[in-house]
Amino acid sequence: MTDAPDTLERPRSQWRDVWLQFRSHKGAMAGLAVFVTLILFVTLGPLIWRIDPTYIDPDPVRMIRGRNQPPSWAHPLGTDQLGRDMLARMMAGGQVSIAVGLVAMSISVLLGTLVGVLAGYFRKLDNPLMRLTDLFLALPLLPLLLVMVMLFRDALARALGPETGTFLMIVTAIGVTSWMQAARIVRGEVLALKEREFVLAARSIGTPSRRIILRHILPNVMSPIMVAATLGIASAIITESALSFLGLGFPPDFPTWGRLLFDGVDYLQQYPERVIWPGLAISLTVLSVNYIGDGLRDALDPRIRGR
Amino acid sequence: MLTFVLRRLLLSIPTLLFISLVIFLLVDFAPGSPASEIPLTVPPEVRAKILESMGVNAPLHERYLLWLKQFFWVEPLHAFDATFGTSYSEGMQRIISYQSRAPVFDIIAQRIPQTLTVVGSAYLIGVAIALPIGIYSAYRQYSWFDQLGTFVAMVGFSVPTFFTGVLLILIFAVGLGWFPSIYDTTLKVTDWDSFVQQARQMTMPVMVLALYNAAQISRYMRSSMLDNLGQDYVRTARAKGMNERVVLLKHVLRNSLIPVVTVIALGIPTIFGGAIITEQVFKVNGLGAALIGAIHANDLPMVQTLTFIFAVLIVMFNLVADILYGILDPRIRYD
Amino acid sequence: MKLKTALLGAAAAFGLAPVAAQAERGADGEVKVLYYQAVSIVNPYLSSGTKDVEAASLVIEPLAGFDQDGVLFPRLATEIPTVDNGGVSADLTSITWKLKEGLLWSDGTPVTSEDVKFSWEYCTHPEGGCAQAARYEGVVAVETPDPLTVVVRFDAPKPNPYQAFVGSTSPILQKAQFAACVGAAASTCTAQNNAPIGTGPFRVVDFKVNDVVQMEANPNYRDPAKPRFATLTLKGGGDAAAAARAVMETGEFDYAWNTQINPELQAQMKAGGKGEFVTGFGTLVERIEMNMTDPSPGLPEGERSTVKHPHPILSDERVRRALSMAIDRNVLNEIGYGQAGRPTCNLVPSPAAFASDNTGCLTQDMAGAKALMAEAGWTDTNGDGILDKDGKKLSILYQTSVNAVRQDFQALVKGWWNELGVEVELKAIDASVFFGGDPGSPDTFQKFYADVEMYANNFDGTDPEPYLSQYLCDKIPGPDNQWQGENINRFCDPAYDAMVAELARTQDFQARTELAKKLNDMLTKDSMVVVPLIDRGRLSARSNTLGGVVLNTWDSELWNAADWYRVK
DSSP: OOOOTTSOOOOOOHHHHHHHHHHTOHHHHHHHHHHHHHHHHHHTHHHHSOOOTTOOOSSHHHHHHTTTOOSOSSSTTOBOTTOOBHHHHHHHHHHHHHHHHHHHHHHHHHHHHHHHHHHHHOHHHHHHHHHHHHHHHHSOHHHHHHHHHHHHHHHHHHHHOHHHHHHHHHHHHHHHTSOHHHHHHHHHHHHHHTTSHHHHHHHHTTOOHHHIIIIIIGGGGHHHHHHHHHHHHHHHHHHHHHHHTTTOSSOTTOOOHHHHHHHHHTTTTTOTHHHHHHHHHHHHHHHHHHHHHHHHHHHHOTTTTTO | OHHHHHHHHHHHHHHHHHHHHHHHHHHHHSSOOGGGGSOTTSOHHHHHHHHHHHTTTSOHHHHHHHHHHIIIIIHHHHHHHHHHOOOTTTTOOOOBOTTTOSBHHHHHHHHHHHHIIIIIHHHHHHHHHHHHHHHHHHHTTTSHHHHHHHHHHHHHHHSOHHHHHHHHIIIIIIISOOSOSSOOTTOOOOSHHHHHHHHHHHHHHHHHHHHHHHHHHHHHHHHHHHHHHTSHHHHHHHHTTOOHHHIIIIIIHHHHHHHHHHHHHHHHHHHHHOOHHHHHHTTOOOHHHHHHHHHHTTOHHHHHHHHHHHHHHHHHHHHHHHHHHHHHOTTOOOO | OHHHHHHHGGGOOOTTHHHHHTOOTTTTOEEEEEESSOOOOSOTTTOOOHHHHHHHHTTOOOSEEEOTTSOEEESSBSSOOOTTTTSBOTTSSEEEEEBOTTOBOTTSOBOOHHHHHHHHHHHHOTTSOOTTGGGGTTEEEEEEEETTEEEEEESSOOSOOOOTTBSTTSOOOOHHHHGGGOGGGGGGOHHHHHSOOOSSSEEEEEEETTTEEEEEEOTTOSSTTOOSOSEEEEEEOSOHHHHHHHHHTSOOOSEEEOOOOOHHHHHHHHTTOSEEEEEEEEEEEEEEEEOOBOOOTTSOTTTTTSTTSBOTTTTSHHHHHHHHHTOOHHHHHHHHTGGGEEEOSOSSOOSGGGOOOOOTTSSOOHHHHHHHHHHTTOBOSSSSSSOEETTEEOEEEEEEESOHHHHHHHHHHHHHHHHHTOEEEEEEEOHHHHTTOOTTOTTOTTTOOSSEEEEEEOOSSSOOHHHHGGGSGGGOOOGGGTTOOSOTTOOOOHHHHHHHHHHHHOOOHHHHHHHHHHHHHHHTTTTOSEEEEEEEEEEEEEETTEEOOOOOSSSOTTTTGGGOEEOO
């Protein structure tokens, strides 16, 4: 895809245009590069760096000596308070954190957009859907999560195996409890958009609602959705760490970025790097996704494209 | 518009009742019990008696109806009595917290001041800095100002408050000794000195929260401005030779405010809800700390009352947002 | 000095004499105390939370208290009644307390035996939900022959008659103030519960629930020279690390309660140079409990973790012993507690008279553990590193509550057990669920839907009898008693039950200690049903400018706040 110019003139597809525009966006390309690097780091990394992230030296003397090591060749990011390798923990943690961040964010944004568009576009659905949103906004999060764990954890773990079950549980829990803001925002935009001339025009020529929504409404609410999505990744990664404190998340010795950050705060004075690594990783993920989102939005906007 | 507002207000009554029922069932159904606060040294028989005396064991519908009565009848009566010195509510049982055996509304009243001062001012400051940053970032897209704003906002949103709070304490309270690390809720502002003291103890929690709020709101402001800056009407206005300032602040801003108004309206009830982590880090002991403490102790009357008040505010401010949509964009109609 | 001797009697052995002698009440200004768990109520009869009991101990007092060595000393009483001085009847069925003369409540009215009797009535009212009812167990009557004499009568001989009106959990309330608050009305008396009238060194001025208590010196306190501080602020909130920081690093507070932080953080805080940690050891033991019944999720609900199904793996004593031998308790202590803990093999680590000389578990013995596993028939036949027997893998679910130190312990123990060839799955549960005892939740420590679980427990006062009788056969939690029993690991041994019954009958102190030691050994080194890990001490932080602090783990930590003073 990167070296197309020398092939002969083919009709230019819309997506090709989008890609070309995206490529010219420096921030977006940098974001993409960082994001791909992070993905490679957490997926391929463990294949090269083959230390078990939960391994503790069973020999007490060696374990005590190997605690809280500063970065070295044996442990490029040092070791934690039990002598576990931080690099391995960062890689293992990243897999979960990135996956949870992306999937939970997608669930929440999809759900939010769906509810928002339906409520904004169809007057009949507005009231019931928005009152449902009010209900979800009002529910206290912690008891809700605890109830979900109690009802579904064992059932899911039995049906899908402990790891997939837990993952599904977490992303659903985060997704289901965080779509409301996106829904309210999208609805507000749709309320205004549907009275605009181009929508009225489309409607007057008998375009079905489904097409109006997909062709005319959705592209115009992309910007706030993008913002909600980027912010959503950050919250999902942090929320995941909070969930493991309710017994909802992964087993307690399993590292994730949010958890590493939380555990590291205790050691902030003595070993600041413990907080810096996961904090940096989360920030980089969110920043890179943000720039990719910026680039995408510009690329999708025909008014900007080719400018 | 007026009929719309009236209809919505009427409709909000059954909505809120339904929400209160769902909250009640949820909190009651959640695993955990007020007994978790009782030390293990207390034998099971005594434990059972304590729970009995709290009224935990009464049937669900009885407890719910009792709460409804207390919330909508006894407490307003009590408030009336307290204001006018009458005694209509004498002998009536107010909503009592399991945890502290104190009336829930008294606890809320004790805590509103610090929550409003800390969380409220953080929100105001957050909005006040987010809007200009968002507007200018969009106007000068990809300038160094925009890039810096993006960076700070994204990092500000990705590092959680439990980290920034502790970091600030270590720098400014432990290292430099400028601000206290513990919020003094008994401080009364009476003169200049106490005002300075109040300002000092508010600085760190307000900074943490304002950064978080500003990060979020500035992103929505920026993206919405960007959308509108490319619209035809902006080109037309500029072509007509309109002052750039007027174009930006009158036309573009007004049309960009809908998502921002939504986000701000969603945020205002959370001021009342308090900032759970920040309040805990700085020992502000406001409503957020009360709520999380009550949830951990399964203090059902407290959780129920707080979340219900919270629900009322959510419904109200979402209504306000809907009304504002109509003002910002007169084409929006609800009837 | 003479005043103090007269008033504090037997407990006068503190090293603060020279400064205290020339003192006057209120001369030292304000003292600020930080409890990371905020105070909810100032009436220990309505809340058994340590924070509430200790805050109340500044205001209301019992007849007698325990000092830092667990020795009784009189507070409102003139002396400790014993059989020798005739205060306790020879058949141990009654005890007679004499109140000090001239005692006044903080409102200026005299303290009488009626108040003592009322306190008993208040706490034993069936509808009051008194949290300290256990203190009055066996009391059939409290008589008041004259305003200064109280006779407490028991239903049977009481080898330990120092339960009622002794210790900060059993203080005396003022009858005049609480008369209308008996029974169901107890919890509606907010004003009384938040500011009781007492005899202690301080009285409540203002109380913000779950936030801060402001107190001032009690003008009628029995020692005119005390307390040295005119006001006391008891702030709550945050966490242990932040509380320690406020004393040790920023110096904002004078005293922080229970600052349980890891040894590295302790070292860091000490470097702050503004204060020091004080430690004291009580009876709190962090332990692993082995489940003697089968928690397998395959069993029908209502039969999981019940005596119907013995545990398929852990029923074998050798497996339990091997698991214990693989643990290095010294390392655990070094990582989790440092000076605030010490490794132990005992369920009852103190008082010294009751502590068994059981130290066999203190050194890790991995080789021995492996040999024992082999002897029990567990070998690694398929070479996957996990022991198996009859085609069944040796796999264990290890649960505890959410807590940074406990998660470190879990990870470490898992490492050692893995080395032993045991597959370990870890689980951490929110403390409010784990300790909540909600029969509807599968995650409570009583339900014990896991193979082993870790938590800490202790006992009130200095006599371990009620504590040891938790392991009786009939106290096993199960569906029939809403999972409310105290015998968490479902241990059941008729010999043990018989010995507990014997302990209840035995009155001679020496014989009681012998029996208690035997019971302790039966649970620990003989059967390895309970695997004690760490004897957890109390770690609190004290500012360098606060003098007179003596840490007491047998009674309220603020037990001698009247003697605190400002170091100048």
